[in-house]
Amino acid sequence: MQQFQYFTPTKVVFGKDTESQVGKLVREQKAKKVLIHYGGGSAKRSGLLDRVEASLKAEGISYVTLGGAVPNPRLSKVYEGIELGKKEGVDFILAVGGGSAIDSAKGIGYGLCYEGDVWDFYLKKCLPQACVPLGVVLTMAATGSEMSDSSVITNEEGWLKRSTKSDLGRPKFAILNPELTYTLPEYQTMCGCVDIMMHTMERYFSHEKDTELVDAIAEGLLRTMIHNAKILLTDPCNYEARSEVMWAGSLSHNGLTGCGRTGDWACHQLEHELGGMFDVAHGAGLAAVWGSWARYVYQEDVSRFVQFAVHVMGVKENPEKPEETALAGIEALEEFFRSIHMPVSISEMGENLTEEQIGELAYKCSFMDTRTIGGFRKLDREDMAKIYRMAR
């Protein structure tokens, strides 16, 4: 087990009707002027935004609103939020939505405390030194951004999707009411399930040995996701299944499943470029590349893939043929992705990659040939192109 830091200061308030506590929770943070940032119209149409505003009003807290967070959230919206926040003198940001609203809110929070261009942080030119405090009312279980230190933003100039990480951006509180996710379309729900699983899997595929407890937590989380995603396919208003998925989403990306080991994260990097180029849903993009990544890298440590196959996918181990067991585990996960109507190739997402596009994706993903990705197996620009090609 390697050295690690674990820091998850976000207060989680989980359960039915918990959004009614938002005013009290903002009050605890001693906020005076709140910027409410939300996504599409559903928060408005469903009445959630009204309930949130009523709860703030009841506590005498003033606020301004900014809608329009979209999947693969845009830098222009972050700039808009920073401008509005400065003008209105906000001292707290409340994200009402999924990962897009939260990631934008983090960007706005960093930008409000910084004289320069907030994109600097995403280009890793420098690290955030402060952030306006944030809170979250979550409406989609997926990115785990409600407890995580990361924010992913897409710059429309060049469609670059980049991330920044800082403990300063971890929300002060997160309100998790599984009922708020009942009305999500099946496709979004399942994209979220894939994203949640991948946050754990990106940490799980590692060469670090002796991570027994962390492995057990990760494997239990993945089994829980597989079981409950299937339930939601036919019973989307199942409170218990929505609860398991929502709580798994937060724990999957708050650091818990990665303690003591270096993660991989290649699939996330590969997908970021797909998301930037085609604006595909993040979870679908991850499902589309994972199998190809896995087959490209599994020989680096077959035993790890065997453990995954047996402990997570319930594959019967063939001790004499570990490769067979490893590959059966990869197939079993792809089969699961198919069963929840997720693509297992880029063409199944409706995109037919040209060789030129493959080259462009690999060029961008390698930061113009200046970086490698992947902790399980280091991948250069050429490897990336091969995986995109396999995943076509």
Added chain:
Amino acid sequence: MQQFQYFTPTKVVFGKDTESQVGKLVREQKAKKVLIHYGGGSAKRSGLLDRVEASLKAEGISYVTLGGAVPNPRLSKVYEGIELGKKEGVDFILAVGGGSAIDSAKGIGYGLCYEGDVWDFYLKKCLPQACVPLGVVLTMAATGSEMSDSSVITNEEGWLKRSTKSDLGRPKFAILNPELTYTLPEYQTMCGCVDIMMHTMERYFSHEKDTELVDAIAEGLLRTMIHNAKILLTDPCNYEARSEVMWAGSLSHNGLTGCGRTGDWACHQLEHELGGMFDVAHGAGLAAVWGSWARYVYQEDVSRFVQFAVHVMGVKENPEKPEETALAGIEALEEFFRSIHMPVSISEMGENLTEEQIGELAYKCSFMDTRTIGGFRKLDREDMAKIYRMAR
């Protein structure tokens, strides 16, 4: 799954030599004068205290020291700390030790912010409204107090062992270096292992259904403990095993394994009275009463004990005879306790309970016949006496 709050703001810094970071971590908290509270002489003899003091000095942070925290930490020491802290104007408390030093430190922290008698909080007369911030350098994996909200103190007047809970008492940081636990005697190590397991088991035995993820985490933690406690029996300086146990200790009592359900806690309450009367090690006392508690209550929900038997103890399920499977699980855990040289009865702890003592224990444990204990099965004074008698 029930509504829950999950709040674990403690920054964990885990790994070899991490105690050298203590000065930097205290500085982050903007502390000016630190009260270092430590236990017996081992922190001094081992040179740990010197290293901690050197790290504070290097950051220019002044401090005073207070030794003498003992197992089942005493109220008189808390009073002493409060007096010293007031006199010296401390604004931060650093516990260097195990649960005793941390629990005392929490008591001192509460007392320094309170005009009345700090024992009021432990008698549940009122709740703490503030606490001087705390940090921890952990030297024993057991109580989980380094991330928990609880403090357990024994009042020498009447030998009452009582607890108080508040998020205000959760440490700001916890330094976890598994190497610092190498020199613990086997008995203390194994008492710690039992305590860690019981923090999860007290949460696990619950009537709440649909806690799939939390169950998986709990079961994985318990299996990890069983595996690694056995390793430490013959190889006490095994870094990986010490690491698994230490991290399990923190996660077992920070709330993670209880999210969404009401715990039981009867064994802890029963043991607190034994600890008060005989000053026995907490973990040993828990091992001594658990089997009797389990046999007394398991019929409330046999399926829960079957799940424990199969998922944790590896018992083969007999679907036609669930009681048999449940009882086999109880026996298997007792067998494990024996294998790590822990008592499974009070006489094995070296105490021969008289009927009079049983009556006294039950009287005290029922708060002079004014409360029941237990969430899995509600236990009154008479039930308590029966369990003490079974555990004799």
